[in-house]
Amino acid sequence: MYQIFIEPFRFPFMARALAELMILGALAGTVGVLILLRRLAFMTDALTHTVFPGVVIGYLLSGEGGIFWGALIAGAATAVLLTLLTRHRAVTEDAALAVLLTTFFAVGVVLVSRESGYTADLTAFLFGRILTVTPAQLTQTLAVTALVIAMMVILRRPLLARSFDPEGARASGYRIGLLDLATNTVVALVVVASVRAVGTVLVIALLIVPAAAARVVSDRLALIVPIAAVLGAFAGWAGLAVSYDASIHHGLRLASGGTVVLVLIAGHLVALAAAAVIRRRPRPVRRAA
Amino acid sequence: METTPEPQVPPPALDLDEVTVAYGPALALENIDGMVAPGEAVALIGPNGAGKSTLIKAILGLVPLAGGRISVLGRSPAAARRDVAYVPQADTLDPEFPISVGQVVLMGRYRRIGWLRRAKAADKEAARRALEQVGLADRARHRFGTLSGGQRQRVLLARAIAAEPRLLLLDEPFNGVDAVSEQALLDAIALLKQDGAAVVVSTHDLALAHLACEEVCLLNRRQYGFGPTQATLTPDRLRATYGGHALELRGDRVIVAHS
Amino acid sequence: MTAVDRAFLEAVLLGTVGGLISVQILLRRLPFFTLAMTHATFPGVVLAAIAGADLYAGGGLFGVLVVLGVLALSRRPEQGTTTAIGIVLSAGFALGVVLLSARDGFSKDLTAYTVGQILTVGPGDLTAVAVVGVIVLALLSVAGRQLTFRAFDPGGYAAAGYRPTVIDMALLLTVEAVIIVAVPAVGAILAVAVLVAPAAIARLWTHNVTAMTAIAVAAGIGSGLAGVLISTRYDVATGGTITVVTGTLFALSLAATTTWTAITGSRRGRRQAADRPASAVTGPSHLEEVG
Numbered sequence: 001m002y003q004i005f006i007e008p009f010r011f012p013f014m015a016r017a018l019a020e021l022m023i024l025g026a027l028a029g030t031v032g033v034l035i036l037l038r039r040l041a042f043m044t045d046a047l048t049h050t051v052f053p054g055v056v057i058g059y060l061l062s063g064e065g066g067i068f069w070g071a072l073i074a075g076a077a078t079a080v081l082l083t084l085l086t087r088h089r090a091v092t093e094d095a096a097l098a099v100l101l102t103t104f105f106a107v108g109v110v111l112v113s114r115e116s117g118y119t120a121d122l123t124a125f126l127f128g129r130i131l132t133v134t135p136a137q138l139t140q141t142l143a144v145t146a147l148v149i150a151m152m153v154i155l156r157r158p159l160l161a162r163s164f165d166p167e168g169a170r171a172s173g174y175r176i177g178l179l180d181l182a183t184n185t186v187v188a189l190v191v192v193a194s195v196r197a198v199g200t201v202l203v204i205a206l207l208i209v210p211a212a213a214a215r216v217v218s219d220r221l222a223l224i225v226p227i228a229a230v231l232g233a234f235a236g237w238a239g240l241a242v243s244y245d246a247s248i249h250h251g252l253r254l255a256s257g258g259t260v261v262l263v264l265i266a267g268h269l270v271a272l273a274a275a276a277v278i279r280r281r282p283r284p285v286r287r288a289a
Numbered sequence: 290m291e292t293t294p295e296p297q298v299p300p301p302a303l304d305l306d307e308v309t310v311a312y313g314p315a316l317a318l319e320n321i322d323g324m325v326a327p328g329e330a331v332a333l334i335g336p337n338g339a340g341k342s343t344l345i346k347a348i349l350g351l352v353p354l355a356g357g358r359i360s361v362l363g364r365s366p367a368a369a370r371r372d373v374a375y376v377p378q379a380d381t382l383d384p385e386f387p388i389s390v391g392q393v394v395l396m397g398r399y400r401r402i403g404w405l406r407r408a409k410a411a412d413k414e415a416a417r418r419a420l421e422q423v424g425l426a427d428r429a430r431h432r433f434g435t436l437s438g439g440q441r442q443r444v445l446l447a448r449a450i451a452a453e454p455r456l457l458l459l460d461e462p463f464n465g466v467d468a469v470s471e472q473a474l475l476d477a478i479a480l481l482k483q484d485g486a487a488v489v490v491s492t493h494d495l496a497l498a499h500l501a502c503e504e505v506c507l508l509n510r511r512q513y514g515f516g517p518t519q520a521t522l523t524p525d526r527l528r529a530t531y532g533g534h535a536l537e538l539r540g541d542r543v544i545v546a547h548s
Numbered sequence: 549m550t551a552v553d554r555a556f557l558e559a560v561l562l563g564t565v566g567g568l569i570s571v572q573i574l575l576r577r578l579p580f581f582t583l584a585m586t587h588a589t590f591p592g593v594v595l596a597a598i599a600g601a602d603l604y605a606g607g608g609l610f611g612v613l614v615v616l617g618v619l620a621l622s623r624r625p626e627q628g629t630t631t632a633i634g635i636v637l638s639a640g641f642a643l644g645v646v647l648l649s650a651r652d653g654f655s656k657d658l659t660a661y662t663v664g665q666i667l668t669v670g671p672g673d674l675t676a677v678a679v680v681g682v683i684v685l686a687l688l689s690v691a692g693r694q695l696t697f698r699a700f701d702p703g704g705y706a707a708a709g710y711r712p713t714v715i716d717m718a719l720l721l722t723v724e725a726v727i728i729v730a731v732p733a734v735g736a737i738l739a740v741a742v743l744v745a746p747a748a749i750a751r752l753w754t755h756n757v758t759a760m761t762a763i764a765v766a767a768g769i770g771s772g773l774a775g776v777l778i779s780t781r782y783d784v785a786t787g788g789t790i791t792v793v794t795g796t797l798f799a800l801s802l803a804a805t806t807t808w809t810a811i812t813g814s815r816r817g818r819r820q821a822a823d824r825p826a827s828a829v830t831g832p833s834h835l836e837e838v839g
Contacts (some may be wrong), residue, residue, distance in 0.1 A: 092577065259642075262646060388700055396701075396704070
């Protein structure tokens with residue numbers, strides 16, 4: 001156990017990767033509960049793809065440092081366009097999302113395909129470069145985390161009211177439009193912060209799976225949030241450790257981001273099985289009574 | 290010598306025998322009994338969640354019975370499907386769906402048209418007549434979603450009429466419907482009854498039950514009465530059905546207040 | 549036939565097939581489901597490549613598993629279809645990534661799978677698209693009416709005595725078949741553009757399902773041809789260019805139809821307002837209607 005789960009992180013680059021993944025896992029797990037309650041999985045997936053052109057343009061304009069800001073601008077543009085598009089009555093939200101997602105992503109693909117390192121750049125964006133996280137990046141992630149957590153703590157009551165009963169929330173004086181903008185901003189911030197480390201395709205897993213697994217185990221929000229956060233962080237740790245161990249000791253190169261997601265999925269399956277066992281248990285008691 | 294033909298007794302349009310429906314361990318309906326003859330209408334009356342929709346689904350054969358038996362026109366619900374038409378609540382349908390009123394009504398003929406064949410002139414004629422019966426013949430080319438709520442409900446009734454049913458099931462057809470549409474719905478239902486179709490309609494509206502139905506079934510998971518409208522809609526029975534607290538009496542009128 | 553000729557032919561075929569099926573995907577509110585299927589078909593293709601088996605068979609087999617997985621997960625009420633799709637989507641893609649990373653030639657193959665390479669399609673790919681096209685045409689001519697009924701009024705469809713599962717399975721399997729033949733040309737992520745955008749464009753122009761289908765096919769073929777033309781001239785990624793053209797077409801249609809409604813709408817708007825009751829009826833939530 002020690003050899004697999006502790007030893008690899010003696011190396012500074014592994015320790016930084018671990019810190020980044022665990023922070024992001026906990027953050028995404030927490031925000032994921034909001035996504036679950038609002039049923040925003042599709043919008044989240046769209047956001048993970050639409051930041052791609054921002055990443056590319058940011059990189060082309062000012063190198064590594066431009067990535068974060070490019071992604072942020074693209075994320076904001078998505079949120080605004082999506083709100084405008086769904087006002088049109090003939091455009092359903094899912095169609096609008098699908099068109100936005102693919103068009104934005106395609107712009108990124110076209111821009112990247114002009115560059116020489118086409119495949120390498122695309123791969124980095126899709127699957128992240130967790131092992132090259134710098135101390136500056138870690139600081140950035142911490143700042144985003146603080147900002148997002150602060151927003152969620154302050155807005156927790158109106159956000160919950162709006163998720164449960166939009167009409168009631170409107171009636172009691174909350175501004176639904178502003179709350180939705182806040183929600184989209186929170187999700188976009190998490191996506192932007194994690195995209196460079198874990199890659200676009202895997203952010204969606206971090207944002208959806210821990211919360212869904214927590215929801216299977218409990219129906220109390222006070223438990224779901226911490227369970228999701230812990231599961232997200234744990235999956236980051238275990239996935240990183242397993243992929244490291246496989247490549248060093250068994251000669252099997254496993255992409256670390258993908259391994260993290262598979263650990264998450266395994267956690268979800270365990271949660272489903274556990275819930276099934278718990279639900280089965282009271283039955284014989286009832287029959288005996 | 291002329292021999293008089295043996296008088297044939299048609300089977301009842303609907304025969305409920307100790308019908309029990311369960312969702313998991315919870316009973317949604319328990320021991321419902323009753324019979325509806327051709328040309329008659331029965332109102333299902335009870336509070337929200339009383340099992341009215343469940344009973345309609347059971348008559349359609351869409352939920353399994355935990356006990357008892359349902360026979361429709363002397364057959365099992367599944368076997369009688371072709372002679373049964375169902376009218377859902379209009380506001381459960383997407384108003385943005387790209388479909389015309391005429392197309393919606395023609396859906397009532399799909400079972401007859403089959404999979405591969407094109408709609409025949411007779412099918413189109415039946416759809417046109419049905420739309421005329423609900424007073425919306427001039428709206429055939431409009432998009433379904435551009436109509437008012439009451440008009441949409443009438444289109445859905447026209448769809449059911451086009452299917453030439455012998456048993457018609459309506460789920461809360463009068464909810465949020467304007468006075469003109471309400472009258473159009475009542476007229477169309479009366480016409481169907483004249484032609485020998487039986488009607489089952491779930492509703493909150495006791496006045497409409499008096500207007501449209503010979504019989505009522507008082508329902509709140511259990512059955513609190515089944516019989517002629519006037520005799521069955523008594524204050525005591527209604528109080529029992531609605532749990533007693535949400536009821537007011539003024540002379541011979543009964544008002545059920547919903548929380 | 550040169551590679552560019554084949555690319556043009558593939559674009560036309562794919563535009564037609566995608567345009568036809570996209571209308572059904574839009575009406576049944578399946579865009580997100582389609583996205584999940586494109587992502588989750590990916591590990592099937594990777595597995596088939598590793599095992600040296602037929603890529604189409606591998607992708608297809610996995611696609612069927614995905615359909616079953618989503619249907620099974622979304623039966624749990626607290627999960628919801630959207631969440632179930634999200635989980636299956638990320639599981640599928642992660643499995644594909646891990647499998648691919650375990651063998652050599654990681655990034656080159658991966659790019660082909662994610663964004664496609666229409667300039668390398670062979671006669672076999674063209675035949676596959678044509679065969680799937682015949683399947684789509686068969687489905688639409690046998691069950692077109694019933695598909696519209698099912699999408700418009702699920703409760704009424706079951707009440708009329710049809711079996712919803714049968715037609716749902718037929719539609720989902722056909723969508724999966726289209727995805728499998730679209731992936732080699734435009735890639736797993738951009739395949740959604742071919743399968744959703746044409747109908748979204750058409751829906752802006754008309755309320756009629758038949759007219760929608762015609763416009764969707766035209767939009768599919770047009771953006772396919774324009775995409776190949778532009779990308780070969782300026783030497784950029786073809787799948788990406790096709791998608792950008794489709795997106796531009798959507799934006800232009802949106803602008804044109806909105807302007808048109810603004811010009812003619814004041815008159816029509818008054819008439820509609822008179823017909824409409826004061827309380828507007830709200831439609832079902834768009835994202836909940838997937839299953």
